[in-house]
Amino acid sequence: MTTLHIIDDDEAIRDALGWLFQSRSVPVAGWPSAESFLEGWRPDTAGCLLLDIRMAGMSGLELFDRLLARGCRMPVIFLTGHGDVPIAVSALKKGARDFVEKPFNDNELVDRVIEALAFDAEQREREAGQAGVAARLATLTQRERQVMELVVAGRLNKVIADELGISMRTVEVHRSHVFEKMRVKTAVELTRLLAATP
Amino acid sequence: MTTLHIIDDDEAIRDALGWLFQSRSVPVAGWPSAESFLEGWRPDTAGCLLLDIRMAGMSGLELFDRLLARGCRMPVIFLTGHGDVPIAVSALKKGARDFVEKPFNDNELVDRVIEALAFDAEQREREAGQAGVAARLATLTQRERQVMELVVAGRLNKVIADELGISMRTVEVHRSHVFEKMRVKTAVELTRLLAATP
DNA sequence: GCGGCTATTGTGGATATCCGCAGAATCCGT
DNA sequence: ACGGATTCTGCGGATATCCACAATAGCCGC
Structure with missing residues (x-):
C-alpha cells in the first residue's frame, strides 16, 4: 500500500x-x-x-x-x-x-x-496507461495526427483524401503509420484507445 | 431558461x-x-x-x-x-x-x-441523446447485440464468425442490421456512440 | 395453418482497405 | 553536399466490407 x-x-x-x-x-x-x-x-x-x-x-x-x-x-x-x-x-x-x-x-x-x-x-x-498512449501520440507527425483525427471521426479514406486534398494512397500510408505507431490493428481499436483519454 | x-x-x-x-x-x-x-x-x-x-x-x-x-x-x-x-x-x-x-x-x-x-x-x-441510443439498442435482437459487441471490440468479420460458430455471411447480415438500427455507417461511428454511454 | 420475426447460408459483384514495391520533392542538420 | 525525416504519389494484388437477390428453417401469435 x-x-x-x-x-x-x-x-x-x-x-x-x-x-x-x-x-x-x-x-x-x-x-x-x-x-x-x-x-x-x-x-x-x-x-x-x-x-x-x-x-x-x-x-x-x-x-x-x-x-x-x-x-x-x-x-x-x-x-x-x-x-x-x-x-x-x-x-x-x-x-x-x-x-x-x-x-x-x-x-x-x-x-x-x-x-x-x-x-x-x-x-x-x-x-500510467494514458501516459503510454500520450507518448505514442507524441511520436506522430502533424499529417499523421490529422489523418488519425479524421479516421477516428469515422471518415472513409476517400473522404479523408478529399478533405486534406491529397491522394487516397497517401492517406493509406499515413493511416498505416498511425496504426503502427499507436500499436493497434483496426480503426475501432484506435477509437477506443483515444476515447479513454481525451 | x-x-x-x-x-x-x-x-x-x-x-x-x-x-x-x-x-x-x-x-x-x-x-x-x-x-x-x-x-x-x-x-x-x-x-x-x-x-x-x-x-x-x-x-x-x-x-x-x-x-x-x-x-x-x-x-x-x-x-x-x-x-x-x-x-x-x-x-x-x-x-x-x-x-x-x-x-x-x-x-x-x-x-x-x-x-x-x-x-x-x-x-x-x-x-436525451443517450436515451435515443438506448432506445435503438433495445431494438436489436440477441444475435445482433452479440455481433455488435464483437464489432466494437475491433474484431474482423471472419473472427466474429469463428467465435460465434456461424458463417461470415451471417455476420455481415447482422452487422448490417446493427448499423441500420443504430443509424451509423461505420464501425468507428458505432464505437463512438457506445463509448459515450456505458 | 399462415404470416411475421429471427437466424442462417450462399452467389456474385461493387467498394474499400491493406500492403509491398517504386519513385520523388521539401526541409533540416551535420 | 549527403543522409534522414516527412510528405506525396502511382500500380497492382490480396483481403475485407457492403449489398442485392435468393433460399431454408424454427418459433410465435392470430
Missing part, C-alpha cells in the same frame, strides 16, 4: 495519527509544515494527504491550491478543528476528497484514508 | 428569493414543503433546486435522498442558516452542487443558480 502523508504543525497530533495508522498497517510519512511537504513533493509522489487547515506559515488550503496548480492529483482529506462551512464547500468543490472535523472517529477516518489510498492507486494505474 | 425550484417552509423567504430571481429573469417556482415538491416531481422536471435544510416535516436532506433514490439528477443548492460541516460534506459528497450559508450574497447566489440551470440544460441534452 502507498503512503499516507500527514501534514500538521503540531507534533503531538502527527505522532498520534502516525500511531493510529501504523497500528492499522498504513504506511505513514509525517511533515511538520505545508512548506516542507511542498518541497519534498514530486509529480510521482503517491498516496494520499491528511492535511490540517490551520498551520503556522502556509495553510492547508494554500498548500492544496499550490499542489493543484502543479498538477497533483492525490486525494486530500482535510482535518479541521473549527468547522467553517464555506471553506469546506470550496475545498470539496475544488476536488478535495473529504473534510473531517476534529474530534473525529478513528475507525471512520482510517476507512476513509484506506479508500483514498486505493483510489490513488487505481488512478495512477489509469494514468 | 428552465425553472428554479425554491423549497422553503418560510413564505417570507420564498417571496424574497422569488423576487430576487424574477428580477434577474430567472423563472421561479415556489414550494412550501419537501413533501409538496416531491409530489409534484416527475422524472422530466427540469431546472435546479434551492433547498432549505431545516424545514417542518421532511428535511431538505431527506428530500435530496429521496430524489436521488428516484433517479433525479437536477443540481441541488442547499441553503442553511446554521452551518454544520459534516452535513455540508456529506451533501456535497452525495452530489449536491452547492451548500450556501445564510446570510448569503445575492449576486453570488444568482450566479451559482444560473450556472446550475445551464448545467442541468446541458445534462438533459446529453441524456
